[in-house]
Amino acid sequence: MDWLKKNWVLLMIIGGLVVSLLVQIMQTDKFVDDNLEEIPEEVDQFAREEESDTEQAEVSKEPQNIFIDVKGQVNQPGVYQVEEGKRVRDLIQMAGGFTEEANQQFVNLAQKVVDEMIIFVPKIGEEVGEQTIARPTSEKDGLVDINYATKEEITSLSGIGSVKATAIINYREENGLFQSKQDLLQVNGIGQKTLETIEEAITVR
Numbered sequence: 001m002d003w004l005k006k007n008w009v010l011l012m013i014i015g016g017l018v019v020s021l022l023v024q025i026m027q028t029d030k031f032v033d034d035n036l037e038e039i040p041e042e043v044d045q046f047a048r049e050e051e052s053d054t055e056q057a058e059v060s061k062e063p064q065n066i067f068i069d070v071k072g073q074v075n076q077p078g079v080y081q082v083e084e085g086k087r088v089r090d091l092i093q094m095a096g097g098f099t100e101e102a103n104q105q106f107v108n109l110a111q112k113v114v115d116e117m118i119i120f121v122p123k124i125g126e127e128v129g130e131q132t133i134a135r136p137t138s139e140k141d142g143l144v145d146i147n148y149a150t151k152e153e154i155t156s157l158s159g160i161g162s163v164k165a166t167a168i169i170n171y172r173e174e175n176g177l178f179q180s181k182q183d184l185l186q187v188n189g190i191g192q193k194t195l196e197t198i199e200e201a202i203t204v205r
Contacts, residue, residue, distance in 0.1 A: 024173045068113050070095040072121035073102035084114050092121070114205050143203040146184065157198045164189050180205050 068091050069079050075096030082090065089109035098104055103124045113119070144153050146168060154165035164187075171187045172178060181199055184190045 001058055010176060032089050035154070066115035066117075067113075068117050070121075071121045072119075073099040073123050074121055075099055076177055084115070087111060088113060088119055091119055144201060145203050146181075147172060147204060157201055159197045164194075 004127055006066070018202060026130055035156070061139045064084050065081050067079055067081055068086075069075050071092055075093060075098075080094050082093060082094070087109065088107060088111045091113060092098065092107070092109065098121060101123045103126065106122055107119075144157060151162070151165045151169060154160055154168055155162060160168075166188050167189050174184075178184065181195065181202060183204075185192065185194055
C-alpha cells in the first residue's frame, strides 16, 4: 500500500495514456470503416466511366461509307457506296456479277476495298499488261500509291528504275500490302537514301 501511495501519480499518468491510446484506436477503426463504406460507390463510379469510354470507342469504330468504281466486264458497272471492310467479291456481286466474257483470273475477289478504288474486270483475251485490276485512284493528290501502283507508275519516281520497281511489286505480292512508307526498307535494293528521295511523292493506303 505504501508503494501505491507513493506512486499514485505515476499510475494515473499511465492510466491516462492507456485511455488516450484506446480512444485513438477506436477513432482510427471508425475512420477505416467509414472509408470502406465509401469505396464501393467510388469503384462503381469508376466502372461506369470505364463503360462509358468503351461505348464511345465502339461508336467511333463504326464502319464508314466509301465509294468504289466498278468497270469492265460486269453486268452493272458504276460507282457503288459501301461500308468499310467489304471485299472485291462483294462489289462484283453488287454490280450484277461477271459477264460471260469476263476474265476472272485477274481479279482478286478476297482483296479488301478502300475508298476511291477502281475495280476493273478485263475481257477474255484483252491485253492487260501491267494494269492493276483493283486499286485506288491517285488522281486527286497526284501521289504514287506503292500498294496499288503499276510498274510504270513506280518507275516514274526519282531514282526508281525497272529493277527496283519490280522488286517493290514482288515484295507486296509475296508479303501483302505495305503498312507504312518505312516498310519499303524491307525491299531488296531500297535503302534509306532512296526512301528519303521518294518519300514526298508516295503514299500508302
